[in-house]
Amino acid sequence: MLTSSSISEYRAWRKSLKLKDGELVGFFPTMGALHEGHLDLCRAAKEKCAVVVSSIFVNPAQFAPHEDLDKYPRQQEEDLKKLRELGVDMVFLPNNEIMYPPGYDTWVQADVGSGRNEGAVRPHFFRGVATVCTKLFNIVQPDMVFFGQKDAQQCVVIQHIVRDLNMDIEVVIVPTRREADGLAMSSRNQYLTGEMRAKAPVVYKALCKAKEMIEASKERNADKVREGMKEVLSQEPLVQIQYASVLSTDTLLEVEEVESKVLIAIAVMLGSTRLIDNMIVHSG
Ligand SMILES: Nc1ncnc2c1ncn2[C@@H]1O[C@H](COP(=O)(O)OP(=O)(O)OP(=O)(O)O)[C@@H](O)[C@H]1O
Numbered sequence: 002m003l004t005s006s007s008i009s010e011y012r013a014w015r016k017s018l019k020l021k022d023g024e025l026v027g028f029f030p031t032m033g034a035l036h037e038g039h040l041d042l043c044r045a046a047k048e049k050c051a052v053v054v055s056s057i058f059v060n061p062a063q064f065a066p067h068e069d070l071d072k073y074p075r076q077q078e079e080d081l082k083k084l085r086e087l088g089v090d091m092v093f094l095p096n097n098e099i100m101y102p103p104g105y106d107t108w109v110q111a112d113v114g115s116g117r118n119e120g121a122v123r124p125h126f127f128r129g130v131a132t133v134c135t136k137l138f139n140i141v142q143p144d145m146v147f148f149g150q151k152d153a154q155q156c157v158v159i160q161h162i163v164r165d166l167n168m169d170i171e172v173v174i175v176p177t178r179r180e181a182d183g184l185a186m187s188s189r190n191q192y193l194t195g196e197m198r199a200k201a202p203v204v205y206k207a208l209c210k211a212k213e214m215i216e217a218s219k220e221r222n223a224d225k226v227r228e229g230m231k232e233v234l235s236q237e238p239l240v241q242i243q244y245a246s247v248l249s250t251d252t253l254l255e256v257e258e259v260e261s262k263v264l265i266a267i268a269v270m271l272g273s274t275r276l277i278d279n280m281i282v283h284s285g
């Protein structure tokens with residue numbers, strides 16, 4: 002497995018690839034602290050692509066000043082070992098200077114959603130992700146990119162920039178990998194104390210409640226579904242709800258009525274740890 006921190010070195014390697022007809026380059030970007038959810042992206046990429054590239058970069062542009070940029074887990078040696086074992090060909094490891102040199106002043110804004118979603122709670126997030134992924138796609142030159150359903154709203158941003166900016170890239174969404182008790186795997190789960198970890202599955206329970214209300218009980222009033230989720234979440238007094246939303250899967254706007262499929266999305270604070278999770282639920 003090769004690694005590179007230099008854009009020109011990476012580009013020279015990319016140009017030197019002798020791909021046969023139909024062979025593809027797959028790419029999954031990460032912020033490191035890799036767990037089985039990330040490794041599922043890798044396995045999906047290995048299945049479909051002859052050459053697999055990953056990146057590890059904790060992107061400052063998607064963090065607000067009060068967020069956890071400084072304490073975000075960094076464990077590059079362990080991460081590289083995991084990627085090597087799975088047969089990744091190249092890992093791009095840029096730093097802030099390379100990605101955002103002095104004078105950098107171009108931002109990609111994906112205008113999806115407003116209201117009770119990630120865009121509202123983390124105003125830097127959609128712009129930061131759209132920008133860094135556009136840059137990474139331009140550097141890496143992938144045919145296929147792999148993103149996790151756990152960050153469903155990020156997936157919508159990526160699908161929109163690929164569509165709207167005419168990128169010749171196929172976006173593959175990989176299902177959310179969960180712990181045995183339902184908690185979605187996330188690098189931020191490392192922050193949870195034992196007490197908080199025991200309470201964290203309530204987020205998945207609330208999503209299951211929404212799914213049950215829509216699929217089995219045929220509830221079509223989105224406010225009722227929101228109330229149902231909040232009732233479950235409030236069983237754990239330490240959980241602070243940021244949103245428990247029923248969103249359009251395309252625009253990320255809140256819906257009033259549950260028609261065909263919707264994105265059920267939750268964000269909570271458990272102590273100082275932020276957890277997000279979601280499910281796509283079909284009403285028909
Ligand atoms: N549990 C999971 N199942 C599937 N994919 C996942 C999971 N967790 C993260 N991913 C995907 O891995 C990629 C990199 O995500 P990232 O490095 O931010 O990890 P993370 O675990 O989501 O960390 P964070 O704590 O920042 O949410 C993204 O496409 C993300 O959706």
Ligand SMILES: CC(C)(CO)[C@@H](O)C(=O)[O-]
Nearest residue numbers: 030031032060130133152
């Ligand atoms: C896609 C991404 C690597 C962009 O920084 C990040 O948002 C993540 O890890 O999900």
Ligand code: BAL
Nearest residue numbers: 032063064126152155
């Ligand atoms: N998992 C998405 C990256 C972030 O939370 O900033």
